[in-house]
């Protein structure tokens with residue numbers, strides 16, 4: 094029987110394959126140190142949980158909410174942009190609350206894409222950046238996931254040679270998975286290019302608050318002159334306040350794009366449960382020391398990861414931001430590709446990482462290591478990795494024929 098049209102456009106999640114190996118190892122009693130998925134392990138701050146509990150007991154909060162978010166939540170997001178970026182937003186027309194930024198991104202793609210439309214998406218990148226558009230019937234043309242001249246050369250070639258002309262470009266800095274950061278000059282150039290070539294820009298700023306260079310917090314694309322003419326930006330409470338399961342995010346910026354998103358959402362959802370929106374407003378309006386504390390925890394983990402893995406023989410470049418390190422696969426194992434290497438690491442070292450291929454073909458020489466286990470566990474992972482690398486020749490001798498047969 095032939096596969097459904099939409100399902101054909103969604104190959105099985107690569108990460109599932111590592112998850113299966115992980116589950117089998119756990120079933121056999123292994124203690125797996127899981128640095129794979131970017132699933133924050135830190136607790137949501139108490140004052141946010143308390144606000145949720147209080148709101149749950151209030152009358153009428155059980156009713157359907159509003160799909161673009163309650164006014165108080167949209168006002169809180171506008172206040173955050175004013176405070177953090179010096180960007181003024183109209184909460185009524187320039188802010189839409191979403192069920193996590195992933196939902197917002199996917200429904201924005203749905204809202205603006207006609208079948209066959211070409212969209213420029215970074216590779217490697219967080220999967221929804223490409224698959225949101227593929228699901229909507231669009232076509233992806235890859236651009237490098239970097240801020241350098243090669244990015245702009247790729248954009249120029251794309252507008253010159255794509256038929257039809259591209260409708261939009263996606264940016265994601267601090268990048269998942271590469272952890273590369275962008276400065277405001279980059280966004281100015283992107284906006285200038287987009288205006289010149291009639292492109293929309295979708296900027297994913299999920300890691301706005303997870304950065305390690307105090308003097309250079311990640312900027313918003315909306316700080317660039319003219320950005321409101323072409324750009325929408327997505328942010329999330331998932332990482333900032335360690336609220337990944339709550340599903341609260343935002344799209345802000347260009348009014349026409351946001352009106353399209355709000356229209357699609359009005360047919361699909363009634364917004365998050367009102368107490369979640371009330372507590373999310375309290376998060377954004379509340380004290381910022383919890384954000385600083387979490388940032389410090391990620392920074393310590395990063396330093397320990399870079400130091401301990403480096404000494405174990407697995408050099409990991411130190412990320413400037415995000416909760417990930419993007420590490421080239423150790424030389425001896427590189428030809429296996431990132432999926433086989435990641436499976437081996439689970440089987441032999443009991444350490445799970447995300448294979449770079451899961452973020453696109455240009456990620457296959459890397460693995461992504463998430464800072465989602467505590468310092469003790471990261472050191473433990475490094476010890477395991479050291480033993481794994483010490484026996485590399487033997488492992489490769491035994492497993493390469495097996496890997497080829499898989």
Ligand SMILES: Cc1ncc(COP(=O)(O)O)c(C=O)c1O
Pocket residue numbers: 131192193194195196219265268269297299328329330331337340341342
């Ligand atoms: C770059 C990026 N965008 C979006 C998301 C999804 O965030 P949310 O939980 O808000 O849907 C993630 C989650 O890992 C991410 O890394």
